[in-house]
Amino acid sequence: MAASILQLLFPSVCLACGCKCATKWFCPPCWLLCELPDPANHCQVCFQGLEEQARYCASCREGKKRLPMVRGFVFDPESPARLMGLDAVDALAGFAYLQWIQLEWPDPDVVIPMPDSAPIAAALASLMQAPLVKALSPSYEYYEDRLEEENTLLLFDVSHSSSSLHKAASALSASFPKKIFVLSLFPYADSVF
Ligand SMILES: [Zn+2]
């Protein structure tokens, strides 16, 4: 009863289409647009969308990797999920966790946030039951000795430009040539990857 009175007084509005709805953030049709991209239709290295049945995109097949590590995205470029705002920490971490399960990547020994991606990365690390290690400086350099050489790393990233992600990826891969995975919440408008 109280909930329905509240609903009358403060009806929710879908952030994407503006219609009144009883669901949080989006109306049901707009929630469907937030569906996570299927890793089976994407390059297994750089996550570029693929038209035909294949494991890798043409660039990765030719060995022209965009990043020195495997990468995946949580949302499609056109997903309304961007409108939720980055303070929806637990919800966004939940989506990231589901996408990580779909990707079937190995369990990370540590989750590393990009410098301003720590709140969602921390919530994701707790879902994964993996420690969060702030191994990158604000200028994307690696803080020596924060990681073990044999670690499998998951670098989590929210909204960086592709050049800062490239810097961080290169710094980590110089020290840790193997087993680094990058999970990015959103593809970027300026993405060259
Ligand atoms: Zn809507």
Ligand SMILES: [Zn+2]
């Ligand atoms: Zn690729």
